[in-house]
Amino acid sequence: DDGSQLWLNYDLIKDAKQRESYAPFTKFIAVASDNQTLKIAAEELQTGLQGLLGKKIATVKTATASGGIILNVNKNAPSSTNISNEGYEIYTEKGNIIISSKTEAGVLYGTFELLRAIQTGRSLAKLSITSSPKVKIRMLNHWDNANGTVERGYAGSSMWKWNELPHRVDPRYVMYARANASIGINATSINNVNASSRFLTAEYLEKIKAVADVLRPYGIKVFISVNFRSPRTLGGLKTSDPLDPEVRKWWNDKTKEIHQYIPDFGGYLVKANSEGEPGPQDYGRTHADGANMLAEAMRPFSGIVIWRAFVYNADPNGDRFKEGYAQFKPLDGAFDPKVIVQVKNGPIDFMPREPFHPMFGAFPKTTLGMEFQITQEYLGQSTHLTYLAPMFKECLDTDTYAKGQGSTVAKVIDGSLYNASNSLMAGVANTGSDDNWCGHPFNQSNWYAFGRLAWDHTLSSEQIASEWIRMTLTQTKPTEQKISDMMLKSHPIYVSYTYPLGTSHMMGESHHYGPEPWLAKSARPDWTSVYYHRADSIGLGFDRTGKVSNALQLYSPEVQKKWGNPDQCPLDYLLWFHHVPWTKKLSTGRSLWDELCVRYYDGVVQVGNLQKTWESLKADIDPEIFENVKGRLKIQEKEALWWRDACVLYFGEHSKMPLPKPLTPPQRTLNEVKKLVEIYHLR
Numbered sequence: 001d002d003g004s005q006l007w008l009n010y011d012l013i014k015d016a017k018q019r020e021s022y023a024p025f026t027k028f029i030a031v032a033s034d035n036q037t038l039k040i041a042a043e044e045l046q047t048g049l050q051g052l053l054g055k056k057i058a059t060v061k062t063a064t065a066s067g068g069i070i071l072n073v074n075k076n077a078p079s080s081t082n083i084s085n086e087g088y089e090i091y092t093e094k095g096n097i098i099i100s101s102k103t104e105a106g107v108l109y110g111t112f113e114l115l116r117a118i119q120t121g122r123s124l125a126k127l128s129i130t131s132s133p134k135v136k137i138r139m140l141n142h143w144d145n146a147n148g149t150v151e152r153g154y155a156g157s158s159m160w161k162w163n164e165l166p167h168r169v170d171p172r173y174v175m176y177a178r179a180n181a182s183i184g185i186n187a188t189s190i191n192n193v194n195a196s197s198r199f200l201t202a203e204y205l206e207k208i209k210a211v212a213d214v215l216r217p218y219g220i221k222v223f224i225s226v227n228f229r230s231p232r233t234l235g236g237l238k239t240s241d242p243l244d245p246e247v248r249k250w251w252n253d254k255t256k257e258i259h260q261y262i263p264d265f266g267g268y269l270v271k272a273n274s275e276g277e278p279g280p281q282d283y284g285r286t287h288a289d290g291a292n293m294l295a296e297a298m299r300p301f302s303g304i305v306i307w308r309a310f311v312y313n314a315d316p317n318g319d320r321f322k323e324g325y326a327q328f329k330p331l332d333g334a335f336d337p338k339v340i341v342q343v344k345n346g347p348i349d350f351m352p353r354e355p356f357h358p359m360f361g362a363f364p365k366t367t368l369g370m371e372f373q374i375t376q377e378y379l380g381q382s383t384h385l386t387y388l389a390p391m392f393k394e395c396l397d398t399d400t401y402a403k404g405q406g407s408t409v410a411k412v413i414d415g416s417l418y419n420a421s422n423s424l425m426a427g428v429a430n431t432g433s434d435d436n437w438c439g440h441p442f443n444q445s446n447w448y449a450f451g452r453l454a455w456d457h458t459l460s461s462e463q464i465a466s467e468w469i470r471m472t473l474t475q476t477k478p479t480e481q482k483i484s485d486m487m488l489k490s491h492p493i494y495v496s497y498t499y500p501l502g503t504s505h506m507m508g509e510s511h512h513y514g515p516e517p518w519l520a521k522s523a524r525p526d527w528t529s530v531y532y533h534r535a536d537s538i539g540l541g542f543d544r545t546g547k548v549s550n551a552l553q554l555y556s557p558e559v560q561k562k563w564g565n566p567d568q569c570p571l572d573y574l575l576w577f578h579h580v581p582w583t584k585k586l587s588t589g590r591s592l593w594d595e596l597c598v599r600y601y602d603g604v605v606q607v608g609n610l611q612k613t614w615e616s617l618k619a620d621i622d623p624e625i626f627e628n629v630k631g632r633l634k635i636q637e638k639e640a641l642w643w644r645d646a647c648v649l650y651f652g653e654h655s656k657m658p659l660p661k662p663l664t665p666p667q668r669t670l671n672e673v674k675k676l677v678e679i680y681h682l683r
């Protein structure tokens with residue numbers, strides 16, 4: 001098993017009794033219409049049950065006996081059932097299992113839920129499931145380039161073969177569609193937000209159309225990331241000013257043209273005036289001017305405009321933490337209803353642990369979408385085992401107190417806090433052309449977890465891990481439990497040997513691989529490490545209280561209270577908000593310096609424990625996957641040591657304090673670690 005079938009490998013259920021228990025419900029599949037989506041659902045059931053039960057199952061038009069699975073689209077289902085268009089019900093009636101929804105896509109989602117029930121060993125005897133997605137647009141953002149590379153991709157080159165399309169349509173697109181549909185993902189933006197105008201040419205629209213045609217029956221809409229300067233680069237206009245009538249006409253025409261290829265086009269995703277990308281500010285206009293121009297072009301159609309809030313200027317005296325908020329806050333209420341503003345989970349940039357972005361809860365008149373990063377740019381890329389569901393949930397479950405207690409980030413995102421009519425959760429994809437799609441075999445679990453949480457953010461990290469392990473790795477309970485334990489501990493372990501106590505942004509410059517806490521000079525001050533950790537002879541951390549940047553003031557008073565006092569701030573967030581003296585005693589009873597060292601050292605020890613646990617599971621795991629993970633855990637251990645030694649040695653030069661007992665000295669000198677990291681900068 002090379003992992004190419006992801007969590008849909010449908011391996012035979014080993015326990016014969018269990019297989020038999022499903023026999024009374026799997027005698028036939030009834031599907032009345034020949035709608036393509038329903039056909040796909042029926043075929044998925046056939047493939048799945050063939051694999052899981054080793055049983056060939058026929059499809060019929062109408063059920064004449066009991067003991068089958070009936071796929072049922074009920075467009076007029078009473079609204080009292082409280083199920084949204086994409087939601088489904090699964091129940092038993094007259095000895096049949098009914099999967100029912102108002103839409104074909106809903107039936108497909110229900111079908112995957114039934115298969116998941118069997119894959120994870122649940123009983124079908126008294127099924128009664130109703131499920132509706134909590135978020136409307138559940139989307140992958142690909143940072144894939146036209147030349148086949150992937151920005152921050154760690155699983156090979158792009159999965160989109162632009163040089164082959166539209167003539168050759170890679171069969172992997174179908175696998176991709178199945179995988180996404182199985183977790184409820186219903187949208188995908190196919191190209192990098194650092195966007196090439198090429199994607200708006202007729203040549204590329206034909207290619208994108210071919211992809212959209214594959215994804216459509218799986219309920220997935222295609223979006224395109226656009227370059228704001230396209231009216232100039234493609235249209236030959238003198239400007240891309242969003243208030244210029246010719247520019248507006250260009251976008252209107254382009255949007256119409258796109259719809260000739262893709263009638264159900266999802267819409268535009270835009271990174272503007274961020275990290276050198278063009279945008280409305282180039283012409284003295286606002287983000288709202290830019291977004292609303294595109295929304296107007298989209299007016300005749302169902303599509304939308306997703307405008308990113310990831311913006312920051314290079315102000316050495318400012319605080320990047322406050323930038324997105326500062327630029328967007330005056331525009332709350334100014335955006336067209338077709339616009340969703342997509343905000344990264346934290347205010348800086350996908351750091352391993354960030355406080356939630358202060359925009360969440362502060363924009364009652366704007367629809368805010370969530371942007372998570374599934375690809376592990378700062379989280380071990382393809383060599384560290386890091387399960388991200390707990391990190392996603394930590395953000396979603398945090399209370400913004402925007403409308404009193406219980407105003408969680410999740411409620412901002414699912415639209416319930418401000419009664420938003422649309423909602424969005426996006427994840428930067430980690431897919432590539434690697435056989436197993438995601439590089440590290442465990443990285444697949446982050447794609448899976450993202451989709452499951454976008455559908456239902458109340459699912460627990462434990463449940464999602466358990467599902468994924470059973471569907472992907474093993475059905476043996478004790479093994480499952482051990483792997484689940486590894487996964488649930490993995491994010492805290494990673495944070496421990498990289499960014500403990502609320503430190504951030506100390507990675508190697510530009511490639512973002514490995515530690516570089518000493519980085520003090522870069523093209524921009526806020527691309528260095530010293531800007532963030534602010535280590536000096538007194539202490540460590542960025543003071544964001546009223547004394548210095550006062551970024552804390554962007555949060556509601558309850559949140560300020562929770563994080564604003566260094567004696568009460570949870571240690572995991574401490575150095576995000578406070579410059580703490582090295583000698584200050586923390587709640588653990590240790591000084592800041594001692595606590596920092598203990599965490600760096602413990603992280604490395606824990607990676608050793610992950611290795612030991614994995615080794616003990618050898619007999620139960622597919623040999624190829626076993627060796628693959630084993631090798632990567634070795635790399636993880638080596639790199640955890642780099643991080644530990646780099647940070648402890650570097651910060652030690654500031655604190656001038658000895659390592660607490662019983663920690664043994666680092667394996668290298670600071671210069672030796674620096675040399676290791678410098679290799680990655682050699683040309």
Ligand SMILES: CO[C@H]1[C@H](O)[C@@H](O)[C@H](O)O[C@@H]1C(=O)O
Nearest residue numbers: 143151152193194271310349
């Ligand atoms: C697409 O650019 C990325 C950039 O590679 C990445 O290092 C940074 O984290 O975020 C940017 C963004 O989100 O726009």
